[in-house]
Each structure stands twice: as structure tokens, then as C-alpha cells.
Amino acid sequence: MTMKPNINMLEATRLTREGRLAEAIAILQGTLSGDHPPATSSSSSEDANHRPAGRRTARIIDMVPPSAGGGAWTLPTFDLPPKASSPLGGFAGASGQPQVPEALRGFLDRMGQPGSGVSLDGLAGRGSARAPAPLPEGARFEERTFANEAGSRTYKLYIPSGYTGQPVPLVVMLHGCTQSPDDFAAGTRMNELAEEQTFLVAYPAQAQSANVSKCWNWFNAADQQRDRGEPSLIAGITRQIMRDLSVEPGRVYVAGLSAGGAAAAIMGSAYPDLYAAVGVHSGLAYGAARDMPSAFAAMRQGGAPHQGEAKQPVPTIVFHGDRDTTVNPINGEQVATQSKAGSDLRTTVRRGQAPGGINYSRTVACDDNGHPMLEHWVLHGAGHAWSGGSPSGSYTEPRGPDASREMMRFFLEHPKPAAASRV
Structure with a gap:
């Protein structure tokens, strides 16, 4: 039909x-x-x-x-x-x-048949009601708000104890459905990593008034455009932090899980001048869906992604479990392909095993100068969950390689030249 x-x-x-x-x-x-x-x-x-x-x-x-x-x-x-x-x-x-x-x-x-409860896997995680972990002395985890013509969103901002006004990197983390900034921070351990390496972490919070399950509306055409809808809000939060605190030029990054991963892919494609690199965990490519029916189809079998504004490869690191029954792993391949922007990159594949026992295949694609532009981690036997995450947050796979640490390694290897920025 x-x-x-x-x-x-x-x-x-x-x-x-x-x-x-x-x-x-x-x-x-x-x-x-x-x-x-x-x-x-x-x-x-x-x-x-x-x-x-x-x-x-x-x-x-x-x-x-x-x-x-x-x-x-x-x-x-x-x-x-x-x-x-x-x-x-x-x-x-x-x-x-x-x-x-x-x-x-x-x-x-x-x-799903009426009355049957037959499942259709969704982009989400089980919300956590756990109390936030205590902050290190001198660190702050503040709640702030940003508003523009598209509406308003609250967000949490982690400021590590080592920040004293010096320029530091900024990472914007987009949660999955039903999750919250506190839950996502706990599950990814990104605040702990920020405390260790001294960078800022922002967690925009999707409003339940915008989506009853608090999913980022990655599948709405109106929320896939630069300076429109939710992308304008996420970019606005990013720019607000860059104005209010000292952010190192060219070291602004965006990452997300599931629906947040799909939103991160949109941000990387729509704002290649703002974000130096992108992390997509268990998400979908920009433009994989344009409405709700095509969203379910893309989650099941992949979509038809668009290129966006990026004319050059967007440095991207992708994590996806090959047993993910929520978002078909082919979507991870589509994110990787989209990030290449049609460039012919040379690839190598390495295999390994995380200390927790999850095996993985890591594909690295380099440009003509041998500089890695893409990493695609396929987690063998893993499902729809943040690899190497903490059980204190929702939808994590503690046995996998540490996605947060690997993303930060990849991000810091990819500063954006100052001339390329037009924020």
C-alpha cells in the first residue's frame, strides 16, 4: 500500500x-x-x-x-x-x-497488530532515573537554555575542573530517544574523559513537546536543513558556548547515539564549517528518511541519503553493532559512504578484540596524504548500544571497545583550519 x-x-x-x-x-x-x-x-x-x-x-x-x-x-x-x-x-x-x-x-x-504488542524496533533507549554521579572538585555541570526562531532547548554543559579560561575543545553530544543529558553523560562516561583530557561537553536535551519520546526528529525534512528547525537549535547551542567560554578554534565536534547519531550526521553534513569531525554511533545518514514511513523503512533496510552541504570529506568515526536489530547495520555503511563526499579514499581493515570480549573490525580510510578521514568500527555480536559504556546509563555495551575514548582520539586528530570556519 x-x-x-x-x-x-x-x-x-x-x-x-x-x-x-x-x-x-x-x-x-x-x-x-x-x-x-x-x-x-x-x-x-x-x-x-x-x-x-x-x-x-x-x-x-x-x-x-x-x-x-x-x-x-x-x-x-x-x-x-x-x-x-x-x-x-x-x-x-x-x-x-x-x-x-x-x-x-x-x-x-x-x-504491530492492534492488541498484539508485536514489536517494531525503535530509535531509543531505556531512560535512567539514577542520581547523577558526584562532580570532581572544581568541575561544573550546568543547565542552560538557548532559544531562536525555531524554539528553545535546554542543555547541560560540563566544564571540567582543569578549565581556567584557556581555549579548549568542545564536544556536542546528542542523546537517543527517552534519554536525558544526565543519562547520556553517565552511559558514555564522556564527562570523565573531559575531566581527564580537559575539554567541554554539551548535551542538548530534546523537548518532549517536540517529540513525545524525546527523539531528535532526524526523519523530518524540516529538521534536516541548515539554520532551520532542530539543526538551527543545536548549532545555536554550539555557537552560544563558543561565545560564552573559550573554545579552541577549529576543535568543535558533534556525536550522538541512535536518533542522536542520525542528528549528528545531519549536523556534520549541514554545518561542515562549524564541526571539525563527527561521531555517529548506531545512527543513520543525513537524508536517509524524509518522513515517518521512510524512517521505519530506513531503520529496517537503510535509506537513500543525501550529500548535504559538504563538498569535501567530513572526518567521521562510525560505530555500529552487526547484531543491531533496531537500526540495520547497513546504515553505518551509508554514514561512512556519505562522509566521503564522493572522494576516492584508500582503506585498510584491522581486526581486534576489546578487553571485555567484543570482537570488532575497524576500517580506516585515508586521503592521498595518508591522513585518516574515516573510521568505521563494526562491533561483532553487539546490538543497539553505546560501545564501552557504563551500566549506570541506558543502552550501553560495556564489553565493547571504548567508543568515547576512540571518538575523542579521532576528533583531536582532526582540527579544522581557522580559514575553513564561518560560524
Whole structure:
């Protein structure tokens, strides 16, 4: 079937939870808009009358997190009413369960059958409620806010105890779905590394008002453009820190996990003048999706990435587990290919084993001068988690090579010439 880009899964989910399956299926079919609920509900009609004209409901991937023991993210379980009270009309069968029209069957097979809980892996991690670790003496982990025409976002900024006003590198870390700056900092141990090596770390926080699962909206075309939408907010946070503190020229980097990894790839492609290098862990290439249906397709089988503004290779380090059932590992290959910007780089492959037991293949691509421009780490047997991370954060694989330390090594090997910057 053809999946229309105006499908509002949040509204369809809400209606289904209320037992209004006929209306939910109408939304999936595209015969209703999620922004204009049907007049059969007086409360819904009243809400619609008071909704500001032209308001756009953000498309989201609204998933239910796995249990504490791990597993896949799933669509919400639909609590269907009993047959006697079910307002299913012609969609109800003898069992009281909906009889899905054939035209929708393929779509629902991918999205999870109503009432079944069948999973569709999502871009997310299990949020952590653990208390933040105590700060070293003299260090600060501050909460700040940035706002522009696209909205506002809070962010956490780690300032190590060794920072006394001297120019230091800056790393912008983009969390995955349901994660928070504190959770992501704990899982990646990036603050500990910053304390050891003296650099700043910023953690922009996605607002739940922008995405109910706090995912960066990497799959929305409006959030993939330079100086528009979420990229403008992330770049604005970066520039604000560069104005407020002493950041070493040409040593500004961006990295992320999962949805944050996909957002980091967008930032590297859209702002090659601002970020000297990019780290993408378990993410997707810029432009791999342009709406929600293509996002699920890209996560499952890869997308059709675009080149972006970068005309030269963007120094990029990629980590991806080859047992990742959330984001197909082919996406890591697409990120690597995109970062080359069509250049013919010479590659070598090395294999090794992390102290924790995870085997890996590390592909290094160099330019004509022998300078590494790309590293692609394939983690054998690993799933959708930050390699070498701490169990104190969500979605980490402690047995893998230390992705944070390897990213920082790669980043510091790639300062951007001052002449190339136009921040």
C-alpha cells in the first residue's frame, strides 16, 4: 500500500486506546487528518475549534520502551473494549477484535497488530532515573537554555575542573530517544574523559513537546536543513558556548547515539564549517528518511541519503553493532559512504578484540596524504548500544571497545583550519 506522509500515528494511537478503532483506521487510511479529529466526539470537536489555525502536529515515532531485561521497543499495546461495548462498526469480527481491511494489512504488519504488542524496533533507549554521579572538585555541570526562531532547548554543559579560561575543545553530544543529558553523560562516561583530557561537553536535551519520546526528529525534512528547525537549535547551542567560554578554534565536534547519531550526521553534513569531525554511533545518514514511513523503512533496510552541504570529506568515526536489530547495520555503511563526499579514499581493515570480549573490525580510510578521514568500527555480536559504556546509563555495551575514548582520539586528530570556519 501507499503510506501517506500526513498520517498522524500519535492521534491514531490515542483513538485506538479509547476504543475508537474505526476513526483510528480512517486516519491510517488517510481519509481523516490527525489534526482534525472527527465530529463524533464533542470534546474532540471543541478542541479542534480552539486549535490555532495552521498548527502542525509534529510527526513522531512513539514507542514503548523494553523491559528492564532488554529487548525491542514496541508500539503501544492497544486496550480494545469488549465486543458488547465496542464501537468498531463494520470492522469488528466475531471475536470482538478488529477485522483489518486488506489495504491496511501490510502497513499494520510492519507497525504491530492492534492488541498484539508485536514489536517494531525503535530509535531509543531505556531512560535512567539514577542520581547523577558526584562532580570532581572544581568541575561544573550546568543547565542552560538557548532559544531562536525555531524554539528553545535546554542543555547541560560540563566544564571540567582543569578549565581556567584557556581555549579548549568542545564536544556536542546528542542523546537517543527517552534519554536525558544526565543519562547520556553517565552511559558514555564522556564527562570523565573531559575531566581527564580537559575539554567541554554539551548535551542538548530534546523537548518532549517536540517529540513525545524525546527523539531528535532526524526523519523530518524540516529538521534536516541548515539554520532551520532542530539543526538551527543545536548549532545555536554550539555557537552560544563558543561565545560564552573559550573554545579552541577549529576543535568543535558533534556525536550522538541512535536518533542522536542520525542528528549528528545531519549536523556534520549541514554545518561542515562549524564541526571539525563527527561521531555517529548506531545512527543513520543525513537524508536517509524524509518522513515517518521512510524512517521505519530506513531503520529496517537503510535509506537513500543525501550529500548535504559538504563538498569535501567530513572526518567521521562510525560505530555500529552487526547484531543491531533496531537500526540495520547497513546504515553505518551509508554514514561512512556519505562522509566521503564522493572522494576516492584508500582503506585498510584491522581486526581486534576489546578487553571485555567484543570482537570488532575497524576500517580506516585515508586521503592521498595518508591522513585518516574515516573510521568505521563494526562491533561483532553487539546490538543497539553505546560501545564501552557504563551500566549506570541506558543502552550501553560495556564489553565493547571504548567508543568515547576512540571518538575523542579521532576528533583531536582532526582540527579544522581557522580559514575553513564561518560560524
